[in-house]
Amino acid sequence: MKRLISRTMFYQAVFSSVLLLISAPFFYGLMQYIYRHQTDETLTHRSQYFVSNTLPHLQSSNIAEWNRTNSDQRISLPERPFYRPFFCDTFMIDSAEMETEPYRILYTPIRIDGEQYVLRQRLSLLEREDAIRGIVGIYMGLLVCLLAGLYLINRRISKILWKPFYDTLAYIGHFDIEQPDLHKLPDLPIIEFNQLNQAINSLIAKNSRSYFNEKEFVENAAHELQTPIAVFQSRLDVLLQKPPFTNEQAATIQSLYVAAARLSRLNKNLLTLAKIDATNYHDIQQLNLNECLQSTWSNFSDQAENERIKVAFFLADDTMISANPDIFELLLNNLFSNAIRHNYSNGSIEITLKGKVLEVSNTAIAPELPAEGLFHRFTTFNTQTKGNGLGLAIVAAICKKCRWGIRYSYRNFRHSFIVSFAETDL
Amino acid sequence: MKLLIVEDESMLAQSISDCFSGEGYICEIAVTYAEGLEKIMQYEYDCILLDVMLPGGSGITLLEEIRSLQKPAGVIIISARNALEDKVSGLKTGADDYLTKPFHLSELSARVYSVIRRKKFESVNVIKEAEVEIDLLAKTVHVHDRHVVLTKKEFDLLLFLVSNRNWVSSKSALAEHLSGDTADMFSNHDYVYAHIKNLKRKLSEAGCADHIKTVYGMGYKWET
Numbered sequence: 001m002k003r004l005i006s007r008t009m010f011y012q013a014v015f016s017s018v019l020l021l022i023s024a025p026f027f028y029g030l031m032q033y034i035y036r037h038q039t040d041e042t043l044t045h046r047s048q049y050f051v052s053n054t055l056p057h058l059q060s061s062n063i064a065e066w067n068r069t070n071s072d073q074r075i076s077l078p079e080r081p082f083y084r085p086f087f088c089d090t091f092m093i094d095s096a097e098m099e100t101e102p103y104r105i106l107y108t109p110i111r112i113d114g115e116q117y118v119l120r121q122r123l124s125l126l127e128r129e130d131a132i133r134g135i136v137g138i139y140m141g142l143l144v145c146l147l148a149g150l151y152l153i154n155r156r157i158s159k160i161l162w163k164p165f166y167d168t169l170a171y172i173g174h175f176d177i178e179q180p181d182l183h184k185l186p187d188l189p190i191i192e193f194n195q196l197n198q199a200i201n202s203l204i205a206k207n208s209r210s211y212f213n214e215k216e217f218v219e220n221a222a223h224e225l226q227t228p229i230a231v232f233q234s235r236l237d238v239l240l241q242k243p244p245f246t247n248e249q250a251a252t253i254q255s256l257y258v259a260a261a262r263l264s265r266l267n268k269n270l271l272t273l274a275k276i277d278a279t280n281y282h283d284i285q286q287l288n289l290n291e292c293l294q295s296t297w298s299n300f301s302d303q304a305e306n307e308r309i310k311v312a313f314f315l316a317d318d319t320m321i322s323a324n325p326d327i328f329e330l331l332l333n334n335l336f337s338n339a340i341r342h343n344y345s346n347g348s349i350e351i352t353l354k355g356k357v358l359e360v361s362n363t364a365i366a367p368e369l370p371a372e373g374l375f376h377r378f379t380t381f382n383t384q385t386k387g388n389g390l391g392l393a394i395v396a397a398i399c400k401k402c403r404w405g406i407r408y409s410y411r412n413f414r415h416s417f418i419v420s421f422a423e424t425d426l
Numbered sequence: 427m428k429l430l431i432v433e434d435e436s437m438l439a440q441s442i443s444d445c446f447s448g449e450g451y452i453c454e455i456a457v458t459y460a461e462g463l464e465k466i467m468q469y470e471y472d473c474i475l476l477d478v479m480l481p482g483g484s485g486i487t488l489l490e491e492i493r494s495l496q497k498p499a500g501v502i503i504i505s506a507r508n509a510l511e512d513k514v515s516g517l518k519t520g521a522d523d524y525l526t527k528p529f530h531l532s533e534l535s536a537r538v539y540s541v542i543r544r545k546k547f548e549s550v551n552v553i554k555e556a557e558v559e560i561d562l563l564a565k566t567v568h569v570h571d572r573h574v575v576l577t578k579k580e581f582d583l584l585l586f587l588v589s590n591r592n593w594v595s596s597k598s599a600l601a602e603h604l605s606g607d608t609a610d611m612f613s614n615h616d617y618v619y620a621h622i623k624n625l626k627r628k629l630s631e632a633g634c635a636d637h638i639k640t641v642y643g644m645g646y647k648w649e650t
Contacts, residue, residue, distance in 0.1 A: 254642075300608060303605070306617035
């Protein structure tokens with residue numbers, strides 16, 4: 001995975017380098033051409049100057065003298081006759097540098113005292129190595145400056161121009177449909193980003209609406225079910241007053257009571273789940289964990305004793321937490337009932353409090369539970385125990401709501417649910 | 427004792443009426459807000475059971491009417507909504523108790539009994555039932571002036587059964603009364619039997635007749 005900016009930069013760098021590489025020979029050629037042209041012009045001027053100014057005064061006896069004083073111009077006899085000036089390139093030894101240097105030479109036919117002579121004028125040409133070195137130097141410098149410039153500009157662009165994009169990304173990253181951020185993504189002056197934000201806003205709006213519709217539906221459905229369940233249960237209570245019953249009838253009534261209780265609990269749990277997020281548990285109190293654990297357990301002690309399940313408390317010194325007592329009791333109720341329901345006769349439950357970490361562990365028939373989906377609704381692993389598959393979902397929803405940590409662990413044939421009331425402890 | 431049941435679900439109203447008629451109450455049923463208001467204006471009741479969501483108006487508004495008319499009746503709200511705010515607002519408006527649907531008739535009956543007792547016989551804190559005397563303040567029980575030592579749960583059970591005299595309370599109703607909201611987390615309520623057994627033993631040791639009858643293992647009844 002690469003960042004968009006490094007991709008852009010890569011292409012820009014490749015393009016710049018290729019462009020510079022290809023253009024370098026052209027540049028070299030052009031430079032050579034211009035320089036040679038300039039040299040030719042200078043030589044032509046000099047030759048014209050010589051012809052018009054010097055030649056009229058020059059006599060054949062002065063030629064040797066003149067040649068000595070002018071190093072770059074020489075008059076000599078022609079090797080073969082010619083009638084037009086012409087240029088030619090040659091290498092000559094430069095006495096100062098002891099190197100062969102390229103020279104441009106202009107041969108001009110002249111007449112001195114009626115005799116045919118040749119004026120040879122030379123001008124040093126740009127040395128190829130020097131030229132290439134210079135060009136390479138310039139181009140390297142250019143490339144470095146270009147890349148550095150591109151890098152800086154791109155980085156700045158990505159910081160400034162792409163900022164709204166990163167803001168949007170962070171917004172989506174932190175979005176939680178259960179606790180939606182009420183402010184929307186802003187309108188932006190850049191068309192693409194604005195489209196992105198609008199698309200995300202409408203996506204979120206649609207999803208939130210259907211999420212809350214579903215939630216409202218569950219809540220309404222559960223509310224509407226309360227009354228028929230109440231009718232069902234009350235008719236059973238009335239029926240119970242009219243014995244005698246056969247054993248079969250009695251068994252039927254008893255099983256209807258069980259069904260009514262399960263229905264009622266299922267409905268209550270659905271309502272609770274639907275309402276945890278929406279409810280504001282404003283009333284935050286300082287709760288003594290030891291006291292809460294023991295008083296909540298007292299509602300379960302009969303049930304545990306009936307199943308001959310032993311309970312052991314391992315409590316620390318008085319630990320206080322800030323929480324809403326109702327939601328906290330709901331959490332404990334679900335953890336405790338879970339520990340009893342999935343236990344076996346003569347099993348045990350351990351309730352351990354270490355600092356702000358509560359662990360409820362129990363023996364159970366079931367082997368280690370898969371972590372996947374454990375806290376999802378209606379995930380049941382054991383068909384024998386009559387849970388409704390909502391208890392752990394409620395536990396998870398409460399922990400999420402209160403920002404407590406929750407995890408499951410399995411050691412020594414014991415299932416443990418560990419709740420951390422200080423977020424960082426887990 | 428006169429009872430008004432304001433409940434739009436006629437089957438439920440009928441069950442409640444069946445329950446209280448059997449215990450000697452005179453029950454009247456109103457199924458709408460208007461009907462309820464009319465009955466409240468015209469007659470005196472000892473206790474009014476109010477559903478919150480009624481055709482034609484809210485039970486809470488009806489409760490405000492009852493209080494503004496200075497009616498002495500005890501009021502118990504029966505609602506499908508168990509949100510805490512509803513409960514608090516109902517009690518603030520002047521309800522004496524609040525019960526969430528679904529409920530057991532014996533629980534309702536015990537609440538009604540308690541509300542009427544508080545309203546009518548404010549100074550009396552001792553219930554005399556057959557040879558048993560229950561002191562509600564001291565939470566003590568005497569049989570033929572002999573003190574019977576009961577656990578808290580046994581005491582609650584006895585009071586509940588006596589409040590529901592001659593009415594069979596189901597095992598789940600008793601379990602819910604003892605363990606509160608957590609009872610219906612389990613389908614097995616056999617532990618109620620253990621408490622009943624201990625209570626019966628302690629009462630009979632004190633010389634009390636066997637008033638607690640078991641009905642097919644499904645429920646218990648205080649019979650006089």
